Amino acid sequence: MSATLVQHAPVFPALAFRFNTDDGSVAFSGDTGPTGNLIELAQDVDVLVHEVIAREWVGRLLPAPRDAAQESLFQHLINVHTVIEDVGPIAERARVRTLVLSHLVPGNWPAEEWQRAKNGFSGTLVVGQDLDRIGVGTT
Numbered sequence: 710m711s712a713t714l715v716q717h718a719p720v721f722p723a724l725a726f727r728f729n730t731d732d733g734s735v736a737f738s739g740d741t742g743p744t745g746n747l748i749e750l751a752q753d754v755d756v757l758v759h760e761v762i763a764r765e766w767v768g769r770l771l772p773a774p775r776d777a778a779q780e781s782l783f784q785h786l787i788n789v790h791t792v793i794e795d796v797g798p799i800a801e802r803a804r805v806r807t808l809v810l811s812h813l814v815p816g817n818w819p820a821e822e823w824q825r826a827k828n829g830f831s832g833t834l835v836v837g838q839d840l841d842r843i844g845v846g847t848t
Contacts, residue, residue, distance in 0.1 A: 713750045715741035717789045725750055733846030736805075740812070742788045743795050751803040755845040758837070759800065760812035762790035763822060790814065793823065797830030811837040 710728050717723035717740045725747045727736040733755035738747055740760055751757045764787055771783045791799065800808040808830055810823055823836040835843060 711750065713746040715739055715747055716744045717741050720789075727751065727754065730845070732844075735845050736803075737811075738791070740789065741791060743791055743799060748799060748803045751800075751805055754803070754805050756807045756809060756843055757800050757803060757805040758809045758811045759796050760790060760814075761793055761796050761810045761823070761826060762786065762814040763818050764792040764794070765822075766815050766818060793825045794828070797826045797828050797834070800832065801830045805832055807833040807835060807843065809835045809837045809841075809843055813837070 710726060712724045712726050715723050715725045715738065720740070723739055723741060725737060725739045725741060727734065727750050734753075735756040735758065736747075736751040736754045738757070738759040741747060767783055767786045771779045775783060796810065797808065808826065810826055813823065813836070820836060824834065827834045835841070
């Protein structure tokens with residue numbers, strides 16, 4: 710197992726993890742905004758389990774115009790989590806085989822909206838659901 714720091718201020722430390730096994734490898738993003746540390750840690754893994762947030766949902770939660778406190782919360786939510794549009798390119802840069810979206814915010818967002826994470830990603834996308842089982846490696 711290995712770990713690296715990720716961006717989830719003001720929480721410190723926030724970590725991502727990688728597990729290498731005889732069968733294959735898996736990395737877990739933890740709660741994080743986009744960070745090079747995660748891309749480095751997840752290089753060539755079979756499965757990357759990554760959290761994701763819908764920017765549009767945050768915009769609906771905190772509609773413009775926002776006062777200073779609302780804008781601060783808006784920026785916090787979209788910067789310490791990874792928005793749908795960014796997660797696919799992150800997985801692509803890490804050259805992962807399968808990207809599994811997890812810790813979906815909001816949990817009731819339409820399933821087809823999460824599919825946008827496929828943009829910029831050439832591997833397999835799985836929108837995770839409770840109790841999913843996803844294998845690693847070739848077997």
